[in-house]
Amino acid sequence: MSILPSLLAVLACVCFVSCQSEEEIKRERYITEGILVYKGNCANCHQTKGQGLAALYPPIAKSDYLVNKNKVICLIRYGQQGKIRVNGKQYNRPMPAHPQLSDLEIAEVVTYIYNQWGGEKKVTDVKSVAPVLEQCRTELSNATMK
């Protein structure tokens, strides 16, 4: 009889833990996939440890540019032209677009980048990435129509 409340408590605990670990499992899954996307599409220029290459390609690791997460999401798919300033240094080399990356792959690589070098411990979900990409697409097509 008196065992019931404690049983419920244990059940609640199990539930809580499994919910937590489900989120954690998702994070790990995103990161694992993100590493592969990073190695295949980013590491050539930005290097495997995200340190960049001399004054040619800016670093991603400890980069102050990471505060603009929406910009980061968009430039991965649509590329980036002209001068940019990272950690006080100016870079001026175009970054190619990656139209072949899906919304999910971009979400995964962003999750990896921000967990590895941006001090985050959470998933950047594909559900939050998709509208950002959609907005950039509209803005870019408007800009080219003008």
Next chain:
Amino acid sequence: MLKQKLTPVLSRPASFWAKNKQWLILPGFLTLLWACGGAGSDRLPILGQREAITKTVDGKQVTDSVYQTIPDFAFVSQYGDTVTAKTLDNKIYVADFFFTSCPTICPKMKVQLKRVYEKFKGNPDVMLLSHTIDPAHDSVSVLKEFAQNLGVTGRQWLFVTGDRDKIYDLGQKSYMVTAQADSTAPGGVIHSGAFILVDKDKHIRGIYDGTTEEGVDKLMTDMDRLLAEQAAPKS
């Protein structure tokens, strides 16, 4: 009974070896002689095509093998001056093919070639020669900015541009690497990630994978060997 039956079977091969022993030594000895008199075990091979040339020396017919060499060329460096084969006289050098806007293997190659540059910096016997395969985009000023951004100063590492067909021709025929335009490839050009080591006689002495650390470690070891070999005055 059994033993008697077996003995002849066993002794036959043994007698065969014994009988032919001296003949077996001969090819082994010849191989040894060829290896010593020929290349020498610690010398790098000379790569590429070779042809037998028969000429007359002191009234006798002598056959000699002539190795492929890098022919003369004329390109323009990141400083705007002309670079020819003569610029590389009395140097061992590493050649490669790339383009500045290449998103694929070139950045890897440049990271690796930078290691070579750092290791042999200031060595008057060593040069690096990077040919652009996208001269339409990679003008002198683009190459200069690229070199500066990479942290390269001075004339030890030259980035050259020039006539596209001549660069492709030299790459394919003389340096034995692939380089060709391909609109389906990222950046519009496909090319090899090879580093080619050329000696002071303009012979190719090695081809290395310029995209990996192991490949370039091997290149640097071989450069030390080649420098040691070619430092000695010719007899």
